[in-house]
Amino acid sequence: MEIELGEITTCQMTLAAIAAYPGECCGILLGKTSESGEVEILETREAHNQIQGAQKSAHFRVDPLFLYQVEREIEGSGIEVIGFYHSHPDCAAVPSDEDYENMVPGLIYVILSVTKDGVKDIRSYKKDINY
Numbered sequence: 001m002e003i004e005l006g007e008i009t010t011c012q013m014t015l016a017a018i019a020a021y022p023g024e025c026c027g028i029l030l031g032k033t034s035e036s037g038e039v040e041i042l043e044t045r046e047a048h049n050q051i052q053g054a055q056k057s058a059h060f061r062v063d064p065l066f067l068y069q070v071e072r073e074i075e076g077s078g079i080e081v082i083g084f085y086h087s088h089p090d091c092a093a094v095p096s097d098e099d100y101e102n103m104v105p106g107l108i109y110v111i112l113s114v115t116k117d118g119v120k121d122i123r124s125y126k127k128d129i130n131y
């Protein structure tokens with residue numbers, strides 16, 4: 001299975017990660033899964049990181065109401081929520097123990113490593129498998 005990040009969505013996530021630095025950005029990945037299992041990310045939606053204060057640089061939580069609103073909006077469009085992205089300020093683009101625990105099997109998790117100089121690395125994960 002391959003994940004096609006796409007130029008526009010990569011750009012959107014990169015800008016979100018830089019804007020949120022030194023906090024974590026987070027958002028929703030919208031796209032399609034083909035019958036052969038190929039995943040295509042078509043859109044990203046930046047979510048408000050519900051974690052505030054000092055914790056914000058190490059944790060994120062997508063507002064469930066926002067997720068619900070996005071799901072309602074795309075209902076019947078053929079596009080679905082295929083995963084989530086978030087940034088790791090001054091840390092590698094590798095899931096933390098907490099990230100890993102919160103991963104839902106089947107969904108895609110994109111992690112961006114960001115420093116004050118910009119985004120250094122972007123990686124996507126699915127539980128148990130690293131792409």
Ligand SMILES: [Zn+2]
Nearest residue numbers: 088095096099
């Ligand atoms: Zn993380």
